Amino acid sequence: MTNRVPPEATYLDAATAAPLHPVARQALLAALADGWADPSRLYAQARRARQLIDAARAAVAASLGVRPEEVTFTAGGTQAAQAAVLGGLAGRVRAGATLVHSAIEHSAVLHAAEAHVAHGGAAVPVPVDHLGRLDLDAWRAAVAAPGVALAALISASHEVGTAQPLVDAAAACAAAGVPLYTDAAPSVGWVDVPAGWSVLSASARKWGGPPGVGVLVVRTGTRWTQPWPALGVEPAAPDLPAVVAAAAALRAATAEAAEQAGRLRALVELIRGTVAATVPDVEVVGDPVDRLPHVVTFSCLYVDGEALLHALDRRGFAVSSGSSCTSSTLRPSHVLEAMGVLSHGNVRVSLHRDTTREQVERFLAELPGIVAALRSEAGVVGL
Amino acid sequence: MTRPTEVLDCLGQRCPLPVIALARRLPELPPGAVLRVLADDPAAANDIPAWCRLRGQEYVGTATVDGSPAFDVRRA
Numbered sequence: 001m002t003n004r005v006p007p008e009a010t011y012l013d014a015a016t017a018a019p020l021h022p023v024a025r026q027a028l029l030a031a032l033a034d035g036w037a038d039p040s041r042l043y044a045q046a047r048r049a050r051q052l053i054d055a056a057r058a059a060v061a062a063s064l065g066v067r068p069e070e071v072t073f074t075a076g077g078t079q080a081a082q083a084a085v086l087g088g089l090a091g092r093v094r095a096g097a098t099l100v101h102s103a104i105e106h107s108a109v110l111h112a113a114e115a116h117v118a119h120g121g122a123a124v125p126v127p128v129d130h131l132g133r134l135d136l137d138a139w140r141a142a143v144a145a146p147g148v149a150l151a152a153l154i155s156a157s158h159e160v161g162t163a164q165p166l167v168d169a170a171a172a173c174a175a176a177g178v179p180l181y182t183d184a185a186p187s188v189g190w191v192d193v194p195a196g197w198s199v200l201s202a203s204a205r206k207w208g209g210p211p212g213v214g215v216l217v218v219r220t221g222t223r224w225t226q227p228w229p230a231l232g233v234e235p236a237a238p239d240l241p242a243v244v245a246a247a248a249a250l251r252a253a254t255a256e257a258a259e260q261a262g263r264l265r266a267l268v269e270l271i272r273g274t275v276a277a278t279v280p281d282v283e284v285v286g287d288p289v290d291r292l293p294h295v296v297t298f299s300c301l302y303v304d305g306e307a308l309l310h311a312l313d314r315r316g317f318a319v320s321s322g323s324s325c326t327s328s329t330l331r332p333s334h335v336l337e338a339m340g341v342l343s344h345g346n347v348r349v350s351l352h353r354d355t356t357r358e359q360v361e362r363f364l365a366e367l368p369g370i371v372a373a374l375r376s377e378a379g380v381v382g383l
Numbered sequence: 384m385t386r387p388t389e390v391l392d393c394l395g396q397r398c399p400l401p402v403i404a405l406a407r408r409l410p411e412l413p414p415g416a417v418l419r420v421l422a423d424d425p426a427a428a429n430d431i432p433a434w435c436r437l438r439g440q441e442y443v444g445t446a447t448v449d450g451s452p453a454f455d456v457r458r459a
Contacts, residue, residue, distance in 0.1 A: 344399040
């Protein structure tokens with residue numbers, strides 16, 4: 001393997017981190033010049049920093065359709081998600097100690113759930129179907145049970161793209177008097193997130209902002225308590241240039257979202273159809289229609305996921321995988337497990353504003369040969 | 384628990400090797416025969432039933448044999 005990125009490299013892992021939006025790059029450089037001071041101090045540089053963070057907060061609030069005072073910047077999406085869960089549970093201790101969550105939440109949410117259980121709380125996972133969509137009947141029953149403090153539902157699966165029934169899930173929560181937290185990191189900047197939630201988190205690097213900026217939104221009137229021994233979840237001295245860049249990127253991504261969604265949806269459709277037609281023994285997973293516009297996932301029977309990722313990387317394609325051999329824990333993706341679909345030979349392709357049809361066509365032209373070569377090496381052709 | 388016709392020892396093998404071993408051996412058995420796959424890779428519990436669904440074979444269930452996970456598949 002080489003560490004040099006070849007010029008023809010095709011980056012198809014936007015669901016991990018989208019390339020920095022050009023608007024974010026400009027904003028980042030401008031804010032590095034005059035947005036470095038601590039915004040809480042009492043001098044001109046601090047007032048300038050305060051002005052920048054206020055403007056960033058207002059821009060993010062406008063993009064999300066919420067009030068600026070409901071928006072908190074965190075040091076990343078994971079921190080925002082964990083503050084959402086732990087703060088939501090802490091704010092409702094008198095209602096109970098149970099967290100209801102879908103089985104396909106991001107690991108950031110599941111780790112917060114584990115921490116909650118380790119401290120004596122309870123967590124109730126709700127299953128999904130083969131397409132990766134929440135079982136609404138099970139969800140309704142789970143949130144209506146006594147002692148539920150908070151319910152967590154990801155807006156759409158970050159691994160397979162299936163949109164979640166947020167509106168119906170929120171209605172069930174409202175009927176039970178339970179606040180809904182949605183991890184909207186897969187959707188924000190790409191598609192609208194339906195209303196009905198009380199707490200939301202997102203991650204700037206998913207929409208073309210820089211890494212290390214998360215957003216936590218707590219709607220006014222929600223019982224949510226600061227979960228950590230600090231003055232607030234928002235750092236006292238935030239990475240202001242990154243926050244400013246994140247807000248600029250979100251505004252730009254939101255403005256382009258409808259156009260990009262139309263274009264990328266057609267490319268995802270092309271990938272789904274072509275992979276199923278040209279690669280033997282492949283399972284294209286996730287809902288074929290009700291899904292994120294830019295994420296597509298498939299599993300190739302008898303193929304080692306790590307070998308497939310490396311082979312694609314050698315041809316200049318950057319993708320990710322939910323296969324166990326590609327994870328640090330050597331466990332298969334809990335999302336693929338919850339869906340009951342093949343976890344080995346798994347590839348997630350996620351597109352972005354710079355992805356061209358030519359890149360996708362080149363990927364589709366090379367994939368069948370790459371898979372065939374790996375199967376031939378493993379001696380599994382014709383099995 | 385069904386009495387298996389044959390046992391395939393895939394302990395210590397990483398996925399997808401246990402699934403490949405199953406796919407190689409099962410068609411050689413007569414219809415109705417039950418092949419038991421011993422596999423401790425964490426992906427096997429998911430991928431063996433998924434393979435059965437894709438290949439139209441019957442996933443019978445799981446058991447623990449001498450402390451190891453075992454998966455039974457009946458040839459259709």
